[in-house]
Structure formats: C-alpha cells, structure tokens
Amino acid sequence: xxxxVETGGGLVEAGGPLRLSCEFSGVMRDYYAIGWFRQAxxxxxxxxxxxxTGDGTTYYANSVKGRFxxxxxxxxxxxxxxxxxxxxxxxxxxxCAVASMGFHECQGYVAYWGQGTQVTVSS
Numbered sequence: 001x002x003x004x005v006e007t008g009g010g011l012v013e014a015g016g017p018l019r020l021s022c023e024f025s026g027v028m029r030d031y032y033a034i035g036w037f038r039q040a041x042x043x044x045x046x047x048x049x050x051x052x053t054g055d056g057t058t059y060y061a062n063s064v065k066g067r068f069x070x071x072x073x074x075x076x077x078x079x080x081x082x083x084x085x086x087x088x089x090x091x092x093x094x095x096c097a098v099a100s101m102g103f104h105e106c107q108g109y110v111a112y113w114g115q116g117t118q119v120t121v122s123s
Contacts, residue, residue, distance in 0.1 A: 002026040002112045004034075004096050009117030012086055020081040020117060022096030027077075032111075033102045036070060036081045038119075040092035047106020049081060050099075059105045063089070088123045 004027075008020040024034060035050030048061045049070040058070050069082040079096060093116040099108035 002098060004098065004112060004114035006094060006096055006114045006117040009094060009119045011120045011122065014086055014088055014121050014123050016086050018083045018086060018119060020083070020094055020119070022079040022081075022114060024077050024079065024096070024098070027098055027112075031100070033099045033108070034072075034079045034096055035099065035103050035106055035108075036068075036079075036094060036096055037106070038090075038092040038094045039116075040089070043092075045095070047103070048094075050103040050106040050108075053102025053104065053108075059103065061106070083119075086119075086121045088121045091119060091121050093118050 003025045005023045012018050033051050037045050037047050039045040048064050049068050050059050052059050067085045071080045095116045096114045097110045098112040100111045101109055
C-alpha cells in the first residue's frame with residue numbers, strides 16, 4: 001500500500017525559507033517518480049518540481065526556478081522540497097505525488113497523492 005505523508009508547512013514571512021518533506025512507503029523507487037505540486041487558493045493544482053524521467057534532471061516551474069530545490073534521501077524514504085526566498089504567491093497546499101510512468105515537466109499519470117501540507121506566506 002502506497003502512502004505519502006507531507007510535513008513541514010506553516011505560516012512564514014516573505015523572504016524566509018521552508019523545507020517540506022514527503023515521507024513515502026510502499027513505493028518502489030526504481031519504478032516510480034515522486035514530484036511536488038501545489039494548489040493556490042482559487043487556482044488549479046500545478047506541478048512545481050518533478051524528476052524528468054529519462055535524463056536525470058529535475059524540472060522546475062518557471063515561477064519557482066532558482067528558489068525551489070527538490071532532493072531525495074533514500075535512507076529515510078523521504079523527498080524534500082527546499083523553498084527559499086518565499087513569496088506571498090507561494091501560498092497554497094503543497095502535495096507530493098507518485099507517477100507510475102514518470103514525469104515530463106510534471107505531466108504524467110499520478111497514481112497517488114499525499115494529503116497535502118499548507119504553506120502560508122505573509123507579506
């Protein structure tokens with residue numbers, strides 16, 4: 001059974017850092033890709049950071065390039081999203097998700113979603 005648990009959200013001031021964690025279980029890392037998405041109030045969910053299947057790079061949405069960094073600690077079965085220089089427009093619910101066939105620019109068939117963690121950035 002696949003489980004994804006996001007933690008690390010909260011209320012932070014603009015300009016500050018935050019690190020989100022996604023602890024996964026039941027996922028065979030060699031066959032699945034895990035990415036980060038977010039949903040701002042009143043907007044559709046968007047992919048912000050996902051591994052690019054096949055070339056070993058990481059895709060970042062234009063709005064987060066240079067500020068977000070995704071990493072994985074396989075010993076802890078955890079994927080992280082380091083967020084620096086937070087902006088009010090980064091406010092939203094952040095989700096990690098598993099794609100069984102990989103991602104291309106965060107597009108892919110998402111098989112599992114976590115429950116999300118709320119990030120609120122005050123100006």
